[in-house]
Amino acid sequence: MAERRFPSPFEVEGPAGAEGWEELYTYSLPFSEDRRSYEESVFWFQDGIHWPDPLTPWDATWYEYAIASLSQYNTRHYLIPPALGIDYRVLYGYAYLTPVPVTDPAEIEARVPQFMERAGFYFMNWNDLYDRWVAKIKDLIAEMEAITFEPLPEKEEMEVITEGRGMGSGLKIQEDYRNLLNLALKLWQYHFEFLNLGYAAYLDFFGFCKEAFPNIPDLAIAKMVAGVEVDLFRPDEELKKLAEKAVELGVEDAFDAPSAAEVFARLEGTPWMDAWNEAKYPWFNFSTGGGFYHQDKIWIDHPEIPLGYIKNYIAKIKAGEDIHRPLEELRAERDRVVAEYEALLETDEDREAFQQKLGLARTVFPYVENHNFYVEHWSHSVVFRKMRELGNVFVKEGFLESVDDVFYIKRDEINEALWDMYSAWAVGTSPRGTEYWPREIARRKRILDACKQWSAPPALGEPPEVVTEPFTIMLWGITSDSINMWLGAGDGDGGGDLNGFAASPGVAEGPARVILSPDQIGELQPGEILVAPITAPSWAPVFGKISAAVTDIGGMMSHAAIVCREYGLPAVTGTAFATTTIRNGTRIRVDGSTGTVTILD
């Protein structure tokens, strides 16, 4: 494979009609001639786990905030000895990442004692710091919730005069938007306060297990560490409780109503509505996707989604099925797995080290498992709602045709648009934005539509000999194997098999259903095998229906893998080409124990 390499970001052929795509992003985000020699010298992989679709200008905010925050902790806070941050770019709307190693051995050496001191503090005080983290994140959310965006008034209120405030609504709306952005960045700072350290501790236990038991399945290690009760499963738990409540109250017929509004109308005044209102905040701040795209639907804003799931659960209860997760059994199984592997170790020293490392991994893991709900689901839902409030203001001022057009404006351009709006309001004339933005947004939509048609290469540039960067492997599931797979994909010698991570055990055969966006999950029929670019935690309720899952993207610890294991579905993740190779209705065989997907037809 010495000669084989991925296309250069500067040579790869883009989609027709995407000219000008670079202008949709912060000037530092696209690949550019200014940094060409560096950008061509490294290996880039596409992050389809978090950003499978082209980014709209505002949605790129999450991408930049997330990756910069991740990097900052590696580089500046904990001084991870061999790793600086992850560098990031956009090409035709798609996210490409490259890990930045520390290459000088002397520098790595020098970082070690500093890392031990800094990371050591966190590991020593983990539970206390984590409690504080939960409080911090809730305060942050409350701060974001307190922000409201309203159209500028015809005239300022009398109090502004009588209280001698000396400033007006135009300043406030600009301040509030800047404040929302600051809080969003702070959110991502918090997100990575623990995550990399958590993964490092997990990796350490993982490495120990692999050395003691070279053939141990990855998922056995995950099983020993994973929590039984996890906040990420809580939304689904709440659905089940609401389904039970409906049956208990005998109001299950209400769910046959044709719309969510009608269901609520029928249930108005019943205790079920109280239960719903109690559950929905925060638990239904739950995205149908990964939480990074404005177009992903959020349960609380689209109640037809959770209501549909509740209706399914009601049907199951009626059919006599037990919809509860068997917590006791899950705990007992976890204890059994731990005890058996421990007993297979051959020395007391190893058993002691095993217990210590497992103990730390379990201490850090609640963060790893739970942060996703707090950050990507709950907090992002709040920010998207606030952005839509702002979008609504722009619609009323004639800047935008529809609320969601706000996500086609870059985050810093919004300051300019607010200035334009404020300035015209202040002067008492017309803003330019009412002409400029509808035209510009139409152009941007055309560009992004063109980008959507592009099949983005999984990687760019020179492939590394061996992938050793710990976070690349852990967070993105990029390994030497997956790179070889991508390189070999064009050879056409696949023989009908796809390979990926053995993410959740078991074997299933059935017709495939290719689901390219969360909106399509309703198309799934019982017994079908879900084939998707990725799956989101909020798809959990459909897992009772399908017989297996296959994804293009994701590693062992991807959210998709965790949820599939939880629901006992055979799953193969990170196959790279499932959605492009497998067609709707094709019979496939999914072996979640070996990571193989076989096309049978």
Add this chain to the structure above:
Amino acid sequence: MREFILWFDEYHESDKPRVGGKCASLGELIAAELPVPPGFAVTVEAYDTLRDDGDLRFKVRRALAEIDLDDPDSLERTSRYVRKLIESVEMDHGVVAAIRESYQRLCETCGIGDVPVAVRSSATAEDLPDASFAGQQDTFLWVRGADAVVRAVQKCWSSLFTARAISYRHETGHDHEVISMAVAVQKMVHPKAAGVAFTLNPTDGDRSQIAIDSSWGFGEAVVSGEVTPDNFLVDKVLFEITKRTISPKAIEYVLNGSGIVEKAEVPADRRLAPSLDDHEIVAVAKMAKRAERHYGRPQDIEWAIDRDLPQGSDVVLLQSRPETVWSRKPPRRVARPGQGLLDGIVSTLLSPVHTRDRSATTEGSDM
């Protein structure tokens, strides 16, 4: 009423004196959920019916009294004579009926008429010089039909009077008349597939794995190395199949029409087909794990999938021996002495060698 028959799966520890060592060990394996082929013991009470025959007792006693122990020919002659006496005497009707009835039941369990069985003596303590000696002499394989089984039992009984057994009892002062023996009647395995299994990975000593070698037909093909078997690796805790290698299997040992095991070519359509399905792989692995637990150390077992037994209970254990290669090596050590948790994390970050890539594992493991 005397109980002439005890099924292996009804065995209890207190039955050992009635059924002898061989049957007791089969009963123990079944009790430990180690499925040996089904069968039953013809108990010592059945043998004891011989003593009811006064004429037989008289003739045997007289013949034994006349032996010149210093004359090997005399010993041989007497042995042949006594054995013939025992083999030609009319067996107790109750015993015959019990054997026939039990054999019939075994045929029904296996779903085939005249199921082939192995008939073996099962010595009670001290009656015979050593088990292996006894075992070699008194095993009748591929016995079919109730009459043949009854005859084989009788031949086993007579084997208490081989020349060596007689002289052994003379030397050790055992009474020829109080000795007794039980007989094991056990279904012959008719393997669809067979092979061996180790309760560790023989290539790297990984104790968390069970390695299975498997090929079509009788296990001889695998044991003798005449085929490259399919190879499966199964995780011992989760029973996940962690690796599978399917090899072309050119030959197999099968049973021909005359009940003889012979080598045959594997038809083209089965050569590359896996010789075990996933359920069978896991069933073999579970059995191997139970054998390891039963014996308290890694085991090297021989197993077969018996085509005559109902699906789900067709995996049988043929033999279990202690594993000897890795078990003799010093224990694997993973923890580095004096290394704290944080040191461990640092070295993991510096060399995350055990993440996914095996080649990196070996290259980087010295860091």
